[in-house]
Amino acid sequence: MPGIGKREKRMKESFIRLFAFFASLLLIVLSLAAPIRQAIGGFPNGESVYRWLSLICHQLPSKSFWIFGFPCGLCSRCLAGYLGIAIAALLVFRPQQYSKRVLLGGALLLPAMLDVAIQSATNYESANLTRALTGFFGGIGVFILCFPSRLKKYSFQGGFKNEIFT
Secondary structure (H helix, E strand, C coil): CCCHHHHHHHHHHHHHHHHHHHHHHHHHHHHHHHHHHHHHHCCCCCHHHHHHHCCCCCCCHHHCCEECCEECCCCHHHHHHHHHHHHHHHHCCCCCCHHHHHHHHHHHHHHHHHHHHHHHHCCCCCCHHHHHHHHHHHHHHHHHHHCCCCEEEEECHHHCEEEEEC
């Protein structure tokens, strides 16, 4: 059946998109749930969420958004970055050419990389809004760079077939 290859390709691409969306959404919800749990239930509530999210983010309170007097579980750049990945997974359809994908993804990541580099090299501290905007566009850039542009089947001698992402 000639249509099965294309159908399998679309199913794999859909799975990757849905996984990126739901994984990012889970991190966003957890980040917002931690301060809400602490505000409602007091100090020990929410600490397990903060501890878990500390594996992927520095969580500096001065670089985080605050809800009800408590910092979010992710810093503003990470929170917005995961939001960018989630939105990109639903709305961004990648360029077909690898070079276009790299250029677009790199261009979207560049402001975040420059902001981090400038903060590391100088006494400059960016505002949370700047961090969030660079994180959001950087998240879209990460999705564009990481999402496979196409799935191909390569045939080798002896009939061996190997599916790879390109």
